[in-house]
Amino acid sequence: MLDIRWIRQDAEAVNAGLKRRSLHLSVDAIVALDNQRLALLQEEETLRSQRNALSKEVGQRKSKGENADELMAQTKAIAERIKILEADKDALEVQQNALLLDIPNIPSMQSPVGADENANVEVRRWGDELKNRAPKDALAHWDLGPAMGMLDFERGVKVAQSRFTLQRGWGAKLSRALINFMLDTHEGLGYEELRPPYLVNADAMKGTGQLPKFEADMFRCQDDALYLIPTAEVPVTNLYANEVLLESQLPFCFSAYTPCFRREAGSAGRDTRGFIRQHQFDKVELVKLTTAEQAEAEHLKLVADAERILQLLELPYRAMELCTGDMGFSAQRCFDLEVWLPGQQAYREISSCSHFGDFQARRAGLKYRSEATNKLEWCHTINGSGLAIGRTVVAILENYQLPPDAQGRYRVAVPTVLQPYLKTEILEATEAVHPFGVVESDSSLTLLQGAEKGRVNV
């Protein structure tokens, strides 16, 4: 949320900032509402002041045994006027707040100006020499994953709906290994590991900027006022909402693995194949709470920490600085990391690292006490994926695939850093313990029996 006083004092600058996002948005209506609101506020406060003085006198007279009926009648009349003014003012506030919450953050002056992703700027590229590691006829992960018994698209859809995928065998273990590897690595880089709730309330969603504007992108519980988190950013950034931190404690650096749930409203038809755009996916998120002074350096460090994962996994990638028009709603500066996918001969986003300035902090009530002035200041918030697990699985399948063995079975090499986690150097296509490919409908009985046998009372 932008500072209403800044908007009031320099609406032109705010409008210019919004224009850099290529948005047809202006805060003029907010300023107009604010003027009306302030006029009512002042009138109301004057009346309140009168009422307070009068009712105090009533008390004094009564304690002396004097009559105060006339004063009481006066005060009552004032109270009634206050009530009316207050209702008008509240209505204006509701309107103004609704508008204000829908205004995105103003991009940093450092961000390249542009309308869409075509104006993003490549700032770094790593691992070009590794781009040809995969065979020339490398399979895309949506073919390789099912062929190796790792990704089962049909059965994910069956038990949920489209864009839900079942991971099994090595496919499940690879994700688990990646989660552990990333969390371990980030711990070494100074992040405290968290396990936050996966459901959050509307306040938290508002704090990080998902609500009210992006309600349609969220999964919501029907009988409880709770939402499934679209990213660990939401619970983790809101952890200290409405608390006051000490400057000496900052920055706070957290890492958190969570599943993420997104309705992907408006993305119909995009990335419908494969494991790239799912309603549910795993992600290790990095979140920092910092002072204004620390923020830029901590942001760049966080980007480097996310890159470190790609480097350790030896996955070729490039770092893009997002232009003003391509940045998320709450961000003021953002870098995306894009991993190379040989199966598609393209770079695909695998991490997005944003600095939000005090935009989220204002919404969430994140403050710290400044050591220099002893006053309360807004925190700055920073976060980024470190990394998206599902897309890392995709990148490993596509980059590390090996030529089929003598029997024509597919194989995928294991990145060196993951070998201790997976306890193998090569992932081989496996016959699933339970039938994986086409199963005749009759044999569904077999499946059930298998499940029964393995059942344990926990």
Added chain:
RNA sequence: GGAGAGGUGGCUGAGUGGCUGAAAGCGGCUUCCUGCUAAGAAGUUAUGGGGUGUUAAGCCCCAUCGGGGGUUCGAAUCCCCCCCUCUCCGCCA
């Protein structure tokens, strides 16, 4: 889910209708004193908003005692709803 007890300032904790934006203690800050790894004295110390100042200090006003509504001339205090915490019971991995 049922029953009971609670939610007050950075913390502990008083406060059942006006003199309480809030006692007291702790902590923090400032000054003074003491020649010592500490103690003492005095003062000061909530947040947000509005107004007035050079978008300084200061001053004035309004709001805030979990959240929202109500009663009243006047509410931390009375009433209603909700949220949260604790204890016991129930249920449950």
